[in-house]
Amino acid sequence: MKNNIFKTCLVLSSAFMLTACGQETSNTTSTKDGKSSNLSGELTVYTAIEEELIPQYLETFEETYPEIDLNIVRDSTGIITAKLLAEGKNTEADVVWGTAASSLLELDEKDMIEGYTPKDSNKILPQYKDNLQPEKWVGNTTFMTGIVVNTQELKKRGLAIPKSYEDLLKPEYKGVIVMPHPASSGTGFLTVSAWLQMMGDEKGWNYMTKLHNNIGTYTHSGSKPAKLAASGEYPIGVSLVYSGVKQKQEGAPVEIILPEEGLGWEVEANALIKKEDKESDTLAKAFLDWAISDEVMKKYYEANGFSTMKNNFEQLEAFPEGVEEKMYADNNLKWAAEFRSTILEKWEQQYGQKAEPKE
Template identity: 35%
Template sequence: MRQTRTRLSASLVVSSLLAAPAISGEITVYSALEDEEIAAYLEAAQEAMPDLTVNVLRLSTGNLGARLIAEAGNPQADVLWGFAVTNILNPAIYDLLDTYAPESIDDLPEQFRDADNRWFAPIGYMGAFCVNTMRLEQIGAPMPQSWADLTDPAFEGEIVMPDPGSSGTGFLQISAILQGAGEEAGWQLIQDLDPNMAQYTTSGSRPCRMAQVGEYTVGASLSFVAMQGIEQGFPLEMVIPSDFAGFELEANALIRGSSNAEDARRFLDWTLSESAAQVYSENKALITLPGVPRSPLAAQAGLPDDLSEVLFPMDFATSGAQRDAIIERWRELVGR
């Protein structure tokens, strides 16, 4: 586990957050959640479970999936936390998960949990454009409202988006375009966007952070990163694409063969608790647990109360089944 410890120290040293004087349990958690989210959630988890030490390895969605598959013969983690459902549906990953129904699982609508209790998703994320309004004015381009608008030559070299092969955010964006426009028109739109792309990042949040500081005009990224930037006072406007606003569910699961299964189940129970829901409401735009109030950041950024008004109805099973083929095709056409 030396590599895991090294990555922890570089990304998020969670042991120090959740260590207690009298330790009764310790688990290793793999997560694709953003660092800021993990820190906020674990602060609440510490209050609820002060006797549990949680060691978290945070990786991008694509890298985490590859690690899980590589460790299939000798699992190194106990819990999978905040991982894209599209990726979980990959049989090579799905088969690594054990069945577990948390205490409050019946509170979660059926469409947000696995019929065989291999995973459940109390939260999700949605794609959004982070538009730097000052830079937009400088280049003289109109405010983009759709993916099609981003093909305007005025945006040449002014857009950044995530690589769908390494980022779950990038993959949901490409999937939404293909499902919404159809294969032929969708791939054509993706190719038409490419000349305006300055780069494709490995992180789903980085495009927004690059736009907020004025490196580029538009970062195709995540809604919650846009909401954070607006709240922090950056010259940002969040735009939910009017044509294909993709979203993804972030699922939790017990990894088969866990040597700390009892404590892993405690942690999974907590992720559906009122304690966790309170922190979700402060950080997420998409929460599947009933009765959780909308984030103040979401209201400030102008998200509607009913997200079904803006979200494209994603077919996660299709996305999961076609993931490898989509990524291969994307790399053939526009990958750099």
């Protein structure tokens, strides 16, 4: 069989091959190194990994498990999280791959996560995985927020390059800033969460109210503000560092600014969905083992400039220096998960009117 990537018509936008979501019986013979050419069947994987990265990451899985058909359901973190919460125990997902750890913690509160410690989990640094055994979630990489600026467009408008979050409040930036909607985008939520943790509740909300005056629109994707900055439509985008790097690599006149206050960040993590029907467990655990294997961990690093495991990977030239040092040290994912619904409800009431139309 050939591994197929699909997107459900309800939540996904671009064209991948559509496959059915049913489960097939799996053959479970394994090799000594944990890999198997005999495993077969279908596995449904929910993910928020950036669309263009999924085929790159899956190359080694397809080589190792050619008889497993993967049904990939992909959308932004907020939408995938909402979909899982809405589906509850009836979800078709067998595995969640590359989705915010705070979202997985919220799913665990609903008793939707099964503990499983993948092979080689000991290589993952403790701050990037669950501290319980068996582990409810294990991280692949982190994603973090930077400020992506179109230097040509700012120069044309006579505007200086902002160096901090505080700078974004200056009146000259009114209408030229775009950032992700926190309910739709994991990047948006980690940014809001970071501001509230860095500044405290009162100052954080006051900051967002002032920033709202300068915001042109809130996007439903964490990468879209970088793309809008690259095009010049909105010269300043609060966006994924990765997305800014990608635009720069493609020749856009952008720079990625690491705000002086520090970077909000989130762990991109994996988990096993708790199901009464254990038919897919063998395939799901094989996938989770693969998801933190050395080969794909290197690919995560090459895409994001960060790894959750001890490594000697070469620093990537395209990434701005000091990303790891700038990551907000006191980031509390459990706090973010606990107050996510409350934060999003208040944010929507106060700022949601500037959200772009949903496609």
